[in-house]
Amino acid sequence: MLTEDNNGLDRLSLENKHRKEKKELQAQIQALKKAAKNDKTKKKELTAEIARLETEQDIRHKHEIENFRSGQSISSDISEQIEENNEKDISKNKISKAQKRRDKKIQQEREREEQIKQQEKENLHGPRNTEIQAITAKLKKRNLKIFPIPSDGDCLYKAVAHQLTIKKQCSISVDELRRKVSTYISNNKDDFLPFMSNPETCEMLTNEELNEYCDKILNTKTWGGQLEIRALSSSLKCPISVIQATGPDSIEQGTEFGDDPLIIAYHRHMYSLGEHYNSTCVDDDSDVEDRSN
Incomplete structure (x- = not known):
């Protein structure tokens, strides 16, 4: 009672x-x-x-x-x-700047978790599942499957970190990967500026705006995209293969390094919050099916 x-x-x-x-x-x-x-x-x-x-x-x-x-x-x-x-x-x-950044990250994670919970309740037969099925089929040809990564703004970096662990036996933190990307873009501005523009003016970023962009990469959970993948591949000196549902089977970065690529999956419809990256791993179930046939 x-x-x-x-x-x-x-x-x-x-x-x-x-x-x-x-x-x-x-x-x-x-x-x-x-x-x-x-x-x-x-x-x-x-x-x-x-x-x-x-x-x-x-x-x-x-x-x-x-x-x-x-x-x-x-x-x-x-x-x-x-x-x-x-x-x-x-x-x-008096809260230090570092503590403010940590508090902000925690708050962002809370908000995204709440949004994810709501998203999971949506129709399971929409674009999200169609996309997952297409990516799963492409990975199956490589004897791979999706390895889920949390959607928290660090998904690209966590996916790459997971790939480095299983393929290179190399443990690198998300913060260290963000540092590498920020430093590489900052040191190679001429290679990146032509592909970067101010969303409000549509003009190419100024040096000051690029420095702000690099600072966000380093100190916030800002999402990583194609430019960050390029910077990751170049700074790690390792090819990265991105599997997606539509278009070519994969988008390659860093092929000049001639090594076994890190393979990640790109999702446009995984969450309503925006684009998302997952990692991949060996599909043991696929091996069992092949042997049974």
């Missing part, structure tokens, strides 16, 4: 209340993001505001749970005091 606190709030009601408040907060956050979409200054302020709102809610929920367990209800006065004290603590703490 469920116990109740002084307000008659049983455990299930409290959990439902917290879930509802979390959903309401996420809706509030989405509205704030939409309002600050094209304002860089507001975006920076918004990151701190979101962290504050989530921290306050977490603290309040923890206190409500603790008071529920002890048979006490938390008064609105105490709740307001907690929020007030928390705001004072946040304003007093």
Whole structure:
């Protein structure tokens, strides 16, 4: 039998209340993001505001749970005091730039996880599955299968890191791969600038804009694409083969290095959040089928 606190709030009601408040907060956050979409200054302020709102809610929920367990209800006065004290603590703490970047990465991961959960509920017979079937068929010819990589902004780098581990017995972190890409593009600007343009002006990037681009590669979870694959291949001195559903069986980078390529899969429709990369691995089931035939 469920116990109740002084307000008659049983455990299930409290959990439902917290879930509802979390959903309401996420809706509030989405509205704030939409309002600050094209304002860089507001975006920076918004990151701190979101962290504050989530921290306050977490603290309040923890206190409500603790008071529920002890048979006490938390008064609105105490709740307001907690929020007030928390705001004072946040304003007093001087957060380093590195910590701000880490906090931002954590927040981005939370948002993407929520979006992924929603995406998984969508129609399983749409473009996503059609694409996966096409890529799976192409990989099967190579006795390979998809090795899933989380969709968190690091998918390209994690896919390449996985390939290096299984093919080269070489362990390289995502941060190190991002550093290699950022450094290579920065040191070879003339090779990359003709293929890079400002999305607003459609003009070729200036040196300053390219430096900002490289800084984002290094310090954020900005998504990697064809240019980053080229930089990865060149900095690692290793060919990379990209399998996709449509077009040629694969897109090759770094063939001049003449080595066994790292093989990754490119998905346009894996998630509604945007494009995605997976790694690949040997399909042991395929070996069994071949032997049985």
